[in-house]
Amino acid sequence: MGRKLLIHNDKVPGINTLEVYRAHGGYASVEKALKTMQPDQVTDEVKKSGLRGRGGAGFPTGMKWSFLAKPEGVPRYLVCNADESEPGTFKDRYLMEKIPHALIEGMITSSFALGAKTSYIYIRGEYFYVARIVEAAIAEAYAAGWLGKNILGTDFSHDCYVQVGGGAYICGEETALLESLEGKRGNPRIKPPFPAVAGLWGCPTVVNNVETIAAVVPIVNMGGEEYAKIGVGKSTGTKLISASGHINKPGVYEIELGITVEEFIYSEEYCGGIRNGKKLKAVVAGGSSVPILPAALALTTAKGEPRLMTYESLSDGGFLTGTMLGSGGFIAMDEDTSIVKNLFTFSRFYHHESCGQCSPCREGTGWMEKILKKFLNGTANESDVDLLWDIQSKIEGKTICPLGEAAAWPVAAAIRHFKHEFIEIAQKKKFVDISHYDRLNKIRA
């Protein structure tokens, strides 16, 4: 069994309440930080831990924190990005729903490090009931003195609030999230200035993912160096992986970074293999935005080494033969899956979610969806594959925010690795057959 630091208590009855959470060692990091450490020491521990942003980008958290501008007399903010919307990702929801105090504890400890008197947890609107759970936990924390004025009798005071969104994937992009938090449309801002300098209401702001903030708790408790001993190379610690698709045991798993992809898919501890004894066809390893990989390349790198669940190993070979760890949204597809149709669901998604600011993304995502639709209704021809490739290549790097890339990469990878499927459909040798998905009741019987 791998070590678990974030959701080791998820099955404890009542762990969503302060009483049970506290009985299992909860809020120890707040005590340790506020009573025995200086704010900069907390940041140093996070730096030493090697923790990287768990929302998808994988940027070193300690470094992000150290960029925070600290002008006199200007408030600083910590904003938690709980706008989890990347298809295939549901780990933050699980964490907040099961152990809401883990997030709140992380918010307090992190805010202490950053000198933030106020923090916001921006939760996607569809997770309204999760917001209720988190709000109830916040109320408990206030009542017990973990939030509010002079926490634990120290000078540190902190307020933490929840805001719900309105249903927009783009608000997971940190500057769009800040716009949304300010009560505006979720249009990403041009960077620089980065939020660390001018974020919420123009004030210095750190935006971190739910899991990143929750990971600060074990880091402070055990020390950054101890935390860094878990994992491989620059992929330290544990990571929540949302596993879905054609696997026997979908769900949220906490892994030590560094286990093999093969172990993750086939071991009983995790996904438990492919459903109905089918063969694995392809894997989307880190949420819909990352390149899809055929089974062989998902399990073994182009160099012939076993593929590991780490930032480095998954991106080994670049986009030609590799992918990204991303948000940890792990979707496995069996041999019957139509890659073209799956790609269509992604492209439809990105078209729907483009904010419309930048023409390459606003128009390009729509064109890609339209062309893919031709493959589904049997009117595509071979030149459409080239056209699709052409469009995706003209989006990347030409937009304000990474939604453009997120929409382009899956298209590029699907064509790169599964071009024959597009050609077969275009040549009318094959049609997209969805009848085998009408097996719902068999699966759930």
Added chain:
Amino acid sequence: MSSQVHGAQKFDNAKRAETVFSEEAMKTVQTIISHYPPEKIKSALLPVLHVAQAEFGGWLSPETMDYVASVLKIRPVEVFEVASFYTMYNLKPMGKCVLEVCQTSSCWLNGAEDIVKYIEKKLNIKVGETTKDGMFSLKVAECLGSCGTAPMLQCGASYHENLTYEKVDAILETYKNEGKLRSYTDLDYKNTL
């Protein structure tokens, strides 16, 4: 979102005069506003719109948006530009229970299309339509973060997951018998796994 199209609704001054939050809703709104610095209360707009949508019949009429603008002391256009951007705000009247079936990758891999077809047949409506009795509207939604428990549908604050046809039957039956408006802000959410 950007592609959301809606007919222009006529503004009705008489309706606007009647559009006022109940005491309870106003209390919720004041609590939300208190979360932000006094000069930044526009930030409360998204959560307040959710309250307004639940309070005024499950959609945001021009009168409702105008009222929200007056409560937050911002211009009506600032409300409309936000309401028209985010998918959770309805700009036209909807059924009491809006069924939103997730259709993105993992849900699709697990049969979301069949669920949509099943509901269409059962309620005798197409996606985007409302039943004649005004009870149900059917929508498709993009990834709702339920990939491990796919397929799923959302109705108000409730997540209904690992759907089967039997489960869909039971869900529709329950909502129909209750006959009440379902909102994202509901406290009595009933999640089924």
